[in-house]
Amino acid sequence: MSEQKNKKEKVEQEIEKEATEELNIVEEEMEAHNEQVEIELTENEKRLLELEEKLAVSEDRYLRLQADFENVKKRNIAERAATQKYRSQTIAEELLPALDAFQKALDTQSDSEQMEALLTGMKMVYSQIKVALEKEGIEEIPALGEQFDPNFHQAVMQDSDDSKESNEITMELQKGYKLKDRVIRPSMVKVNQ
Template identity: 35%
Template structure:
């Protein structure tokens, strides 16, 4: 009987040992699973961090490229339009040459002088055109505030309402930029037949 008790005690001890062994294996497996899960989570976190950093780098590179292009365009514009103050002064000289031509009388004595001044004015116009400075068409054109500056309005039978009836000062543009708008008188259309009160 004692042997049976010893045997059953040994069996129980063996079973307890097996259960303890299984419990420690479960704990070890849980620790391994927790380790794998934390490793996977860490890998995922690092991957997301890497993707975020890559996006920031690409965005910074795009911003830097846009800044370089904008600076290059600004620099080119500064070079392209650097002569605008000089051109404005030359346009005043041109205006005076044309005023001199208009003011000169039609006498045989002044014909030679008028022709000489006209040649100088044409040479100046040709030189301006060589540097992409051209006259803004205005007479008879539809009034455009981007190119014309209205200084007055008059009724006109020759010009419909909203068109330029007279050019007081010729406007010019350099490349695509208006450097001096045309100063114009705009037509209000035909004068009405009813007398004004």
């Protein structure tokens, strides 16, 4: 019996040894598989981080482009509004010398009836031109008796009249004009000291 028992124990030991070896092989295979899975996860995590970074850069670029587009759009609207608002400036600048010539002609004195009739016709044309310019927002800059303002007046002479205030405009040599809030031509004036 003891021989059988010994055989049985040997068989059991061999079975246990084989089972332990197989268990070791399975554990090694599991560890290798887990390492492979971890490597794949690490690579996927890296790829995911790269994609997230690219997405953030793309979103930033998109937001900047959108902001640039909005700025260009606003600038374009402002430029169109300014162009519309000041569209009459060029024609006004071209007409101002003609208005000056009209004014000089109207300031002449005449005793002749024919000349008076001609001056009356010129006054009518002059007033029509002024009305048309006023409809476009072009108006004269007030000067005579006003305080000198370098934004609207250009001093070309000085006066020393004690009856007038200092910096008061005593004579207008050439009319100034503005279009809405923009000076087209400053008034040329004589200013008291």
